[in-house]
Amino acid sequence: MSSNLFKTTVNEYLESLPKTVQSKLYEAPATCLSIYRLLSPMAKFYIMSMIFNEKPVNLRDLNKWCKPSSRKLEYEALKRLKALHLVEYDNKGSHIRLHSNFRKNFRDCLTGTQKPNAFGSISLTNDKHKVDIKFLDKFASQKWENILHFMVGTESTTTPSKSVLSLLQLGGLMENKNGLSITNSGFQFLLQDVNAQIWTLLLQYLNLTQDLNMDPVDVLNFIFILGSLELGKSYSVSSLSETQRSMLADLRDYGLVYQRSDTSGRFYPTRLATTLTSDSAGLKTPSMAVEQALGEEAEETAQERNIQESIIIETNFKVYAYTNSPLEIAILNLFVHLRTRFANMVCGQITRESIRNALYNGITADQIIKFLDSHAHPQMKLLAKERLDKKIEFDTSNNINTAGGAPQSKNENVISQHKLEIIPPNVLDQIKLWQLELDRIQTFEGYLFKDLANQQEYDILSNYASELGVLIWSDKVKKKFFVTKDGMSQVADFANRKLKR
Template sequence: MSSSNLFKATVNEYLEGLPQTVQSKLYEAPATCLSIYRLLPPMAKFYIMSMLFNEQPVVLRDLDKWCKPMAKKMQFDSLKRLKSLHLIEEDKGGNHIRLHPTFRKNFRNCLTGSQESNAFGNLCVTTDKHKVDIEFLDTFASQKWETILHFMVGTESTATPSSSVLSLLKSGGLMEGPGTSPKNLKITKTGFQFLLQDVNAQIWTLLLQYLNLTQDLHMDPVDVLNFIFVLGSLELGKSYTVSSLSETQVSMLADLKDYGLVYQRTDSSGRFYPTRLATTLTSDSAALKTPSMALEQALEASEEGAEQPAAPEAPAGNQGTVIIETNFKLYAYTNSPLEIAILNLFVHLKSRFTNMVCGQITRESIRNALYNGITADQVIKFLETHAHPQMKLLAKERLDKKIEFDTSHNINTAGGAPQSQAISADGSVAQHKLEILPPTVVDQIKLWQLELDRIQTFDGYVFKDFANQQEFDTLWNYASETGVLIWSDKNKRKFFVTKEGFSQVADFGNRRLPRSRG
């Protein structure tokens, strides 16, 4: 697709592309097993936990009984992920599956506390005479990371990133230019997309590029990945000994320090500290609280003191600043040059005040963003992520009213029993979702992109020549439920599925249809 996302939001796709032998080596490290588990979707986690302490292989058909019919797509995606990572293995007949033995052993040791003492790093037993607390680590990490972003977006900055960072930005296609001089580097279309990613996705983008260069740096990629996963499992604010690291991991400390992932007072220091950028790599914790975010939070606090409507509480460092009206006017309560420069990528800014900028989303401003490689979904996601807490509160109130109305309406029309298809497993109305941004704004941004995306192409396979209508309906329903169906013609008994979904639909047909063919 022309508007496909060029970035890997997580490391999963990178892991899936590794050879099976390399994946097996990764599973020898307990910290890697735990991190990979944390990166999996919920249903994949459920399958792993169901088989972890079960000594017997699981019948493949029984997996269909473990989830509701409406969750077929989730089941398909989860099994696809587990198979790609070779976390589950099938027997020769393809009727039974079991967990990868090395992963099963080491992950079970993690849960029971039976892993080796240094599996998650060695804490320093001596006290550091230099005071290093969480506040100091957050400041250090945010300064390092914002230096990179400021340099990319072209705002004035007090420092220039290190040569290793500049080399990584250039080799990753985020910036381009002749030579190695910082003055010659300019941001690319890929770099514009990078700026709209959340912090974790941005870090993984650089780390994945770093992994691609491990061979040129004569480093073991398994050792590099294991250390990254170990960092994601360490405790923020604690110091760890360098002596327990391998030679490859010690050489990584200088690079990771440039990215703001670890703090080491000197290159020869015997201890290092993981920062919040590192400890949240594989978790759902809030992103790093940068100085600009802290300033925005202070501005909001002053606004509340001025008897303005109180905004709902949000996790530290995750306070939004953007308000959008149905007439496409945008207000951002910030004076951060970095955030203003990012907004300028897709907003026509008109006025700037001490603590606020005003602008408007227009057809031209969105088109300029699209020409720079930014997609409509990325713009919408950025605006939702940075939406003011008051917008999120109002959206939640509207959703609650819709759910309450539809639930009472279903009870009245169904003779005292709510319609099951309208109520999801968590009790909310399935067809409703939280709409933080005005629907008119979201729809119009997508329509402006469709003006440029006249044709979309998909790689996949056509199913045809069915023996009877029942056979067609069985496979068509399964493809639709798993979300791999792209096109269908029921009159001609044909349908088209994605390239990834072909094997799943074919396997399902081989298991379910032989009896009906007679």
């Protein structure tokens, strides 16, 4: 779900761009591919069905594909596509057509006839100082964790470069009160997974580019090209534009690319860059990724594995984290009441107070749960898998399939509800309940309209208010309704005009 988070923020950014900028974006095949991947599945399906169609497609045909119960998905997809200007409605509004540049470039991308260097040009000569994936991963995780450590305030870290600091400040993640200190949104940022974090910083960077006279199209194109590069291969700098070359220095600070020096003719993308446009579940943390990539080699250190996946949660809410990393401990401290610290572990308890504190600081229950899920100890995952297998076995043994075959499909819903439960379900539910506790009342500021003369007046005014979207509550019998503060002036004007007649 947090992978959807970063998608929505990137999508929002892209939608906010003016049409001309978007059209320029669609000239680059790598951008087309990345933007395509960021869409919802329904939107992807619609686009694919129009790619190889020369003529505009009748909207009614698209409607026929969608089941009536999922009309909402279709509506959302079309809305998104329209906001990105990927589809154009014709004059009568009955047919739609794909943006011609996008269509051409995406098609070229699929058939291999796209422009050269669209996906970066691999260096042809051998590097004297070749680096391998291990080095790249270490480099990336070092840089990235440095930034996170700095945010949390661990003393031994080196301060990141000035550009990073300014990004953190501008993004609202840290504020300057007697030196930089972390804010509420900074706390939320810490709990997100790496992909979402990188995109948050990159979007901030994009906002900066306007001021620095860098062409945002170029910057975006390069970011998307980075997302399509292959890990471990070096790419030559010669095919990049001026803006893109200047970006390389900044990207080095975040750990996205590795370049031996500022004048080096080649650069290596790190894992952080190559998984920019993919699902974040594949990229747990950089150091975890190191461990996995080394899975085939025997020298996989247990310590490396334990740093990230180290949390054990019991059903009595006690938490044990086998970690020494000050970053982990600081993050855990946000929502767990840590009690004791040992040489290789900290233990504590999840209490109502501790979760409430986190919730007051703006962290959501979902973020906490995602964090616990991704940092759970392998033992917990094994146990959860065993439990899940037993459940599925039990289910299928009760629905023995005969030669007919039809009964199986009816039970699809039942079986698919058995998800892998790593955190004990009572802890999970209780965290969500504690969050709901805080939302017991919802308040809206505004004005209550009452003492209306007759039913007709009530109908007219309340309809107008609901069309504007400012109506919060209404009661036909009592002839009263409530509108927000912002909408008050409009409704008042409308009422005055109506009454004067």
